[in-house]
Amino acid sequence: MPDQAPTRGATPARKPGARPGRKRGEGQWALGYREPLNKNEQVKKDDNPLHVRARIENIYAHRGFDSIDPADLRGRFRWWGLYTQRKPGVTGQHTSILDTEELEDKYFMLRVRIDGGQLNLEQLRAIADISTTYARDSADVTDRQNIQLHWIRIEDMPAIWQRLEEVGLETTEACGDCPRVIISSPVAGIAEDEIIDPTPAIREIVDKYIGLEEFSNLPRKFKTAFTGYPDHDVAPECNDVAFVGVVHPEHGPGFDLWVGGGLSTNPMLAKRLGTWIPIEEVAEAWAGVVSVFRDYGYRRLRHRARIKFLMADWGPEKFREVLENEYLERKLVDGPAPPVPARPGDHVGVFKQKDGRYFVGVAPVAGRVSGAQLGKFADIVAAHGSDRIRTTPLQKLLVLDVEAGQVEPLVKALSDIGLHARPSSWRQNTMACTGIEFCKLAIVETKSRAAWLIDELEQRVPDLDVPITVNLNGCPNSCARIQVADIGLKGQMVLSDQGEQVEGFQVHLGGGLGLDAGFGRKLRGHKVTADQLPDYVENVVRHYLDQREPGERFAQ
Numbered sequence: 001m002p003d004q005a006p007t008r009g010a011t012p013a014r015k016p017g018a019r020p021g022r023k024r025g026e027g028q029w030a031l032g033y034r035e036p037l038n039k040n041e042q043v044k045k046d047d048n049p050l051h052v053r054a055r056i057e058n059i060y061a062h063r064g065f066d067s068i069d070p071a072d073l074r075g076r077f078r079w080w081g082l083y084t085q086r087k088p089g090v091t092g093q094h095t096s097i098l099d100t101e102e103l104e105d106k107y108f109m110l111r112v113r114i115d116g117g118q119l120n121l122e123q124l125r126a127i128a129d130i131s132t133t134y135a136r137d138s139a140d141v142t143d144r145q146n147i148q149l150h151w152i153r154i155e156d157m158p159a160i161w162q163r164l165e166e167v168g169l170e171t172t173e174a175c176g177d178c179p180r181v182i183i184s185s186p187v188a189g190i191a192e193d194e195i196i197d198p199t200p201a202i203r204e205i206v207d208k209y210i211g212l213e214e215f216s217n218l219p220r221k222f223k224t225a226f227t228g229y230p231d232h233d234v235a236p237e238c239n240d241v242a243f244v245g246v247v248h249p250e251h252g253p254g255f256d257l258w259v260g261g262g263l264s265t266n267p268m269l270a271k272r273l274g275t276w277i278p279i280e281e282v283a284e285a286w287a288g289v290v291s292v293f294r295d296y297g298y299r300r301l302r303h304r305a306r307i308k309f310l311m312a313d314w315g316p317e318k319f320r321e322v323l324e325n326e327y328l329e330r331k332l333v334d335g336p337a338p339p340v341p342a343r344p345g346d347h348v349g350v351f352k353q354k355d356g357r358y359f360v361g362v363a364p365v366a367g368r369v370s371g372a373q374l375g376k377f378a379d380i381v382a383a384h385g386s387d388r389i390r391t392t393p394l395q396k397l398l399v400l401d402v403e404a405g406q407v408e409p410l411v412k413a414l415s416d417i418g419l420h421a422r423p424s425s426w427r428q429n430t431m432a433c434t435g436i437e438f439c440k441l442a443i444v445e446t447k448s449r450a451a452w453l454i455d456e457l458e459q460r461v462p463d464l465d466v467p468i469t470v471n472l473n474g475c476p477n478s479c480a481r482i483q484v485a486d487i488g489l490k491g492q493m494v495l496s497d498q499g500e501q502v503e504g505f506q507v508h509l510g511g512g513l514g515l516d517a518g519f520g521r522k523l524r525g526h527k528v529t530a531d532q533l534p535d536y537v538e539n540v541v542r543h544y545l546d547q548r549e550p551g552e553r554f555a556q
């Protein structure tokens, strides 16, 4: 089976035979470690995961779930956006005890990749149809601008891919150790105060590099973010690579390059490399960063394989030096840091576009929608004269290009199907990951608990006058970015007052992005049972509201 060595001249690995530099070795290809040091690396080496699509279409879709090779099922399927979902009824206490086979159902979660969160109505309708036809009407807007479907049968995948590809959508590299969906400012190209529209660079990257074998075997997942919006509305600090709009005093608008962010169990914020990248050089710079990660990233231990660990060891100066000298073969232009925003916005509400029309942002509850609701959403959007939709990294939906006279009728029609443009602060600022309903790694329920928490808090603290973000995770992996929320809730089993192990949360308080960039404090005593959650959040927030000085933010 071919080794996935780098092949292109522009992105060379270090010379074959170079001497390993670390004592035990971290499995870095560029230092000569080419033999897989763990099962995941072996699976990738045995067969490029992108090849599994042909087996799904030609074999597994015809012979059914039980015919699937376990290395494909639990490894390579991810490169096509497919994970087995959790068996209903398996509790959080069993998550760390049972084998994967015992935890998993014979249905799949399918992640539809929506680069930049940009959809037209034809695409939205295709997703809605797939949801109602093949996914039991399930659909979640994720905090990476994907739409995630559940209850997918392997037998239906060929038809699903055909339907998606007819409208220009894909699931290629939606999961796996590869460049996943590229998130972007949801107001790219339309915001009045935008510094630069990153959309052409995103398109170039997707067209050139997604689905390419050259980048399909990275040490671990690789997350990319773009924003040319002054609010930094994509949590760029938390991404493996981020391009953040900035104006260079001599060269004009371009991007500041950040590398090495990531949350999970060992959170780190991305570091600036101190460069200014013009939009026409972004794709090349992105490919260079991915190549550094592919060749120098750590492959021995999965929990040390993200690019943030390489950045932590090297620092931004060395990273930039390697990028310039070994991959781009030229020096990058030095650039200024972008101004730090007070607080990243979420675009919920009604706002003017630079062309004089409006966009309307609505807030589903923690991203949960349905196929039927998306279908109605598409009908309403069409009836009010728009053809463009955006998903956001905060699990929201935007409707673009609305004429002034259509704004209020649209807001009303969307509200009638449960999509509010003027939601309560609690609904607007609460996010939740997939959780125990479908995720095999989950310890606790999240989506329905978030809905319950919102309902409770809307009644208990209806007059909240500042945004306080509440993010719920079902386990320590931080898919819902708990460390950078005002109130971050990490799912785990906790002891109840009766001394029983029950679902609950470790609380992280006071995290934030922008001006408040930093991780929430995790105090030993800050654990609550799930049942106590509304009481706990209410108490903390009331304490803040009662004690705050004028202008004092929650995260301070």
Ligand code: SF4
Pocket (backbone or CB within 6 Å): 433, 434, 435, 436, 439, 440, 441, 442, 443, 473, 474, 475, 476, 477, 478, 479, 480
């Ligand atoms: Fe699953 Fe944990 Fe991620 Fe939630 S945070 S989706 S439970 S892996």
